[in-house]
Amino acid sequence: MKVLKFGGTSVGSVSSILNLQKIVEKEAKRQPVIVVVSALSGITDQLIATSQLALKGDEGWRLEFDTMVERHHKMIDAIITDPHDREVLFKKVDSLFEQLHSIYYGVFLIHDLSHKTEDTIVSYGERLSSNIVATLIRGAKWFDAREFIKTEEKQGKRSLDSELTNKLVSDTFEDLSRISLVPGFIAQDRESGDITNLGRGGSDYTAAILAASLSAEVLEIWTDVDGFMTADPRVIKGAYTINELSYAEAMELCNFGAKVVYPPTIYPVCVKNIPIKIKNTFNPEGQGTVIKSYVENNQKPIKGISSIKGTTLITVTGLSMVGVVGVNRRIFSSLANNGISVFLVSQAASENNTSIGVKDEDAANAVKVLNEEFRLEIEDGRMFPMYAESGLATVAIVGENMKRTSGISGKLFGALGRSGISIIAIAQGASEMNISFVVKGSDLRKSLNVLHDSFFLSEYKVLNLFICGIGTVGGKLIEQIKSQYEELKLNSNLKLKVVGIASSKNAIFDRDGLNLDNYREELKESEPSTPEHLRDAILNMNIFNSVFVDCTASRDIAALYQSLLENNISVIAANKIAASSAYENYYRLKQTALLRGVKFRFETNVGAGLPIIGTINDLRNSGDKILKIEAVLSGTLNFIFNEIGADIPFSETVRRAKEQGYSEPDPRIDLSGTDVVRKLVILTREAGYKVEQEDVEKHLFVPDDYFQGSVEDFWKRLPALDADFEQRRQKLSNEGKRWRFVATMEYGKTNVALREVSANHPFYNLEGSNNIVLLTTDRYKEYPMQIQGYGAGASVTAAGVFANIMSIANI
Structure with missing residues (x-):
């Protein structure tokens, strides 16, 4: 036997309710099933909102009521095809709406809405939907949950009378029908007979009670998602369905914002070791999530990340708290007595402060209650007034494997810290299954993405x-x-x-x-x-x-x-x-x-895609010392001095360097040595020396006045240098030498100059726009380390930038 529960979205539209019918009828061919249904999606909220209008004496309650009637009527017209069945169902539904109308009218007249009346009003959502589904599914037998789900009042709170309920459920379903249809959520007070309920989300609880009492094979909860997700998919695009969870993991995720299952649902079936399967009504073939006692092949340290928006952190602090027994008891008792739930507690080892997390809507009342509780201590200065910080969010990472994996907290804090996310408070239980922390609300999205990525929950x-x-x-x-x-x-x-x-x-x-x-x-x-x-x-x-x-x-x-x-x-x-x-x-x-x-x-x-800076850093990090750097660092200038010849004058080589994309947009930056000076300064600094651009000694080959005025003036004047360069070039060629614009650093002293190099020099055969760097270090004294290659051009520079990106990605 199985228990199948269908949520509001599963009965909220014509298409979804017809999917429900197919799922139930297919399963009922294999074994008896009990089907628990919620109210049509949004109806419970509408029932409550309408009651508030009636309470205020607002005639708008009538319009809201008519809207609910029309929605249910349209649903019946769309899905019930047999005329006789439709007529019988309309009578049942209209009778229920007549009762509901009378209740609303009474509230409207006397301007009073007791808890008893409100409980009665919200019960109509499930009573209506369950009768519709029972009529749709041929052979289904409808049961009134009020006859076997019983509650009692203890210390001002309503709770399930488990012993009586289990007995009544066993008696009611002693002879199982093929399909039993039960409205969820609704219950009845064992003493007064008044209509009560199991709380918002209580239809899940109804199904769990039935499954546990009847020792069902499985409890299936059909909803509008494929199961528990590793994180909120609205925030994290890469979130995916968790195939298996333990009961404890599921409970932790539910308590911290995952709305897939109503938390009390888990306990009754956990005790009986009955698995819970979460399935999607709109994707019945999907694998879903199975919740059970033990998960095999549970390799990942954390299973999922959950969060609670709208967190307020209240700090109770004072020297009188240190070593005093009973302070925390007073904090939690006073809050509990006023119906305020605390979902996070963080206390300093010194005991001089305790921080508690509450929902934003409870914050003002919580501060008031605690200030009153510790009024005497606050008046005489032994404690400080309560400090509340709102606009926060609580995040929890959950997984049973965390208790067997070292370094989880370190990885958590490291990942958040690198992303600039400050943790305001943290709490971790001794079970190590849940690490919870509080951040600014504005950092919630970023926190979830960082953790999902860092703990390999994301596919990428x-x-x-x-x-x-x-x-x-x-x-x-x-x-x-x-x-x-x-x-x-x-x-x-x-x-x-x-x-x-x-x-x-x-x-x-x-x-x-x-x-x-x-x-x-x-x-x-x-x-x-x-x-x-x-x-x-x-x-x-x-x-x-x-x-x-x-x-x-x-x-x-x-x-x-x-x-x-x-x-x-x-x-x-x-x-x-x-x-x-x-x-x-x-x-x-x-x-x-x-x-x-x-x-x-x-x-x-420096050097476009050449690994020059990285190599210098590696040498220094390994304990080596950079003594001297000699380098040809300008691909543009090297291109110019390789191109220059009897038939290619100096001005033409500059123009070619510009056209082929080697030079800066303004080639004077290259010719003035400014680009090389910058590069030399960068290398010198990375080598461990303090240097400014003004410290670099410059020996240039173009007169200073050529760098004045506009770029257009520069191009017009440049050919005037050709004759002098050609004369000098011919002399150089006859001596078997070549020009190279060399940047030099020796023990922190720097200079750039146009140097003549002979055929036995490493710089002599440097081709095209290539760069070369010679590094003399403590370890490379006799034979300097040489780095040489293509040192200019958009593609290699872009490739070097890409390599930098990949170095960050691989951290």
């Missing part, structure tokens, strides 16, 4: 990217991300989700990820943006695992890094301005990233 790890700059480098980067997206999902379980793209004038954002096929068109149609707007939009999204990628050369964009890092957003910069700016600014950015547990990466600032 997600990195959320904000890309600024869609020029040559940024455009190539987006192309590379797009082309590698599926490959990374398949082989690395990684989703690179671009959630923001900004050009110099516009910006677009989408938390779920932007379409990389038409982002340029979207940008053109978007609202104008400024660096400040870009920063604010990113911070307001408050999205987890965020990385800001700067593919610009903008000083204003570089100025955003500090704020982004302070808000736990990693920064990857192809832009050299920040790392080569004033040393104090560089140092502060590095320290902020270190303290916040995020990354500030700028590998492509």
